[in-house]
Amino acid sequence: MATTVAASRLQGTGANALELDGVGRTFGALTALSGITMRIAPGERRAVLGSNGAGKTTLFNTITGDFNPTSGQIRFFGEDITTLAAHERIRRGLRRTYQISQLFKNLTVRDSVFLACRGVSRRRFSLLRPRDTDSAMAQADSIIHAVHLDGDRDVVVGTLSHGQQRQLEIALSLAGAPRFILFDEPAAGLSPTERRDLIAILNALPRHIGYIIIEHDLDVALRVSEYVSMMHNGTLFTEGTPEEIEQDPRVQEIYLGGGHG
Amino acid sequence: MSELSVPRAARAPGWFDRIGIGHLLLGALLLVYPAMANDFFLTQIGGYSLVLGMIALSLMLLAGYGGMVSLAQITVAGAAGYVVAIFGENNSGIYGFGWPWWVYGPLAILIASLMSALIGWVAVRTEGIYTIMITLAVATACFYFAQQNYALFNGFPGYNGLRAPEVFGVYWRDPVPFYYLCLFCAVLAYAAVLYGARSTFGMTLQAIRDNPRRMRSIGFDVTAHKVFAWWLAGLIAGAAGILLVWFNGRISPGTIAVGPSINILVIAIIGGMRHPIGPFLGAVIVTLMQTFAIDIIGAERFNTLIGMVFLIIVFISPDGILGLWERVKPKAGGEDWRASFRTSVK
Structure with missing residues (x-):
């Protein structure tokens, strides 16, 4: 790993x-x-x-x-x-989280964490849709699990509660x-x-x-x-x-x- | 990918489900349109709307997904047009190297896309209204440069006598072939944007629109990704630029003036920038208005009518026609209208 x-x-x-x-x-x-x-x-x-x-x-x-x-x-x-x-x-x-959540309000939780994983790996410019078998997707899912957001994987970030947004903040810093x-x-x-x-x-x-x-x-x-x-x-x-x-x-x-x- | 969580997806969605009933109906209508329309409606309305729609689509890609409103899209299309005039054939007596279309075509798209990337590289240092201003400045500068430079752009008259090629014994500026050529290119660009929106890069671009600072702090080179988006938009605008000069048979500074560049923005706003179909809807409406407003209200006031319609649409729905549709669409519980189409098929 x-x-x-x-x-x-x-x-x-x-x-x-x-x-x-x-x-x-x-x-x-x-x-x-x-x-x-x-x-x-x-x-x-x-x-x-x-x-x-x-x-x-x-x-x-x-x-x-x-x-x-x-x-x-x-x-x-x-x-x-x-x-x-x-x-x-x-x-x-190096990673960081922000005091005031800095998130992608129109993306889903899963896509946000996926991007965070992709940001430190290859194929950042890929014009293909990521497959479910993509290693970055699998990694994203395990990070979402680690911050206790499994139930909200496909929820759009803008609709999350404040507490959940704070958890997602941490998730983004754990990627890669x-x-x-x-x-x-x-x-x-x-x-x-x-x-x-x-x-x-x-x-x-x-x-x-x-x-x-x-x-x-x-x-x-x-x-x-x-x-x-x-x-x-x-x-x-x-x-x-x-x-x-x-x-x-x-x-x-x-x-x-x-x-x- | 979201299919995983949809309970009814016991079997993989078929091609019919994936394309959606809306697209199929629209596609069928566009395919049989030549059987219903006369030459005027086929070319001046149909073909021209598709070309303008493509240029506006390149703007929608930048503005809708990337949050970068550009007024230089017609400039990029014009760059491709000038390449066609210089390297293809013209009647203006300078240049016109007579290269075949399959050489000057890709060259035109390449140069237009590089120019778009260059404009983008300058513009991405700014945000919001400043991006609009800087691209307006670039568009204006290009217009005056083309108008005053005779050595390369042939100044005010520009180039005349540009002809679409004859391939497979078909003259591609004839009404029916031209319409299908435009339709083919437009569908290709539309499908590419629709697919690309959910690609890794598409998500990246939307995430940068939402929060560039956060994108940097998860490892993305924001500037590089924005410039890449400009390059992609340049491919679409460049291809449309070739069609535009084949349609007009000429290119001059008037094609890339400030008026036409604002026209593209008006098209994108009237149509709506939340979905790639918006620019095409806007293009049809604007083309119809610009063609027939003069019959309704007379030569002196037709621009007033166009302006009124623009104001009314923006007043009622800031998201354009797409925003109107969002309100009146059949309530199906889905957040986006493709989802509701899928449900209505079932």
Whole structure:
């Protein structure tokens, strides 16, 4: 399977999955990010916390190439991807989800996931209709199963509920053979039941897939991550294990505003 | 593929089911049309509508599936027309190399499609109304260039005396052969678009229309896919351009002026851009109006009547004739009208 290929490729390189060196981004006079340096090992699961405007999503955008950083360097499994086109980074095994669902509202669930699988394989320009025996179709079906959307396979995306759209967001990031995924607030707007579902989905991911998760809900963030980076005003404020972060009084002050919840 | 989930599909759908009763009835009607129509209705209405429909279809492909509204489709068709004039035969006394149709035909389509891809490559950097503006700018520039350049385009008069070829002893500009030639090309283009809409690339294009940012973040080179769509649209518009100059017997800057380019957009909007049949419906209506409005209302006001009809259709149904049909079609519970046709066969 493609995943084992990725796993072996992963063992072959001693490099970190993701290395950020002094990454910064300015928008005119506004400094959204400055001097972010981070090392994330293959398979590591990291949470990024921070109040609104701390630069978490901007960080994701520079990593995935939605826009490039204005300073610093980004390496993905040892390769410099700082100025690579967004789709090229995806083909190297990087994936992301969006804080506000970015979906194809007129396509069905199955076609959306199929395209996500096709995006990192050959025959992207095929003028033939995909067959049911197409390996990308089979892969799409198994991903749809993994995010618990089997019952809505042929439903048009625009008619899905918010929670289902969030699940589809995750499905799109699992297509192909991801090596590293950036989850941008996957739990936003989910009900408690859907949150439990989400935690189950994240914890069921194959061990070799590392990720960064941005999450405001500490209960979710601390249950799906091994290490936490804390951002404040566009800089990396502190890093540590979930326990250390929870105890840190400075974190309580900045992020929790003194009170829990 | 969705057949899997349809419970009544115990057996694989036959060819009759797959083509659909609507297509069969329409096809039969179009095939016997020459038996009912005189030469005027066969060529000036039938053939001409099919040619305009093809050009509008190339626009529908870009706009309906790709979300890119182009005003340069007649320019692309015109490019093919000029290739025919220069490499085929003409009476204008310059060029007219007299190459056979089976050489200049493919060459014309190739050059038109490359030109379309080039226009697309420039236009895809923009979105929405800016795509319309930039393609309008390209169309206008091409018009003035052709009008002022005598070395290649023979300036204002353009080229006269373009003749359709005689193949198998048939002169393809005679009313009946010309009608069937146009019908053949139009059906081919229509079927290709209808099939292609559900192909991998077709889905890709519609997904890019819905959300280009997400397409990039699942690994697609959005620009390349858009430009490829322009190239495909150029194939259709180019083929239609050849038919257009055989029909007119001439090509001049007037053929690719701003008026005709807007005409194509009007055709596509009147017909509707949600299904490839729309551009052909629009072409029939516009051709009929442009031919007969003058009899109804007189030479001074016939454009007003055409404009009124356009306004009324867009006012009642922003999705054109197809949108009207969506409302009055037999209620069958299916979301799209082909589904309801299938149900009505049963």
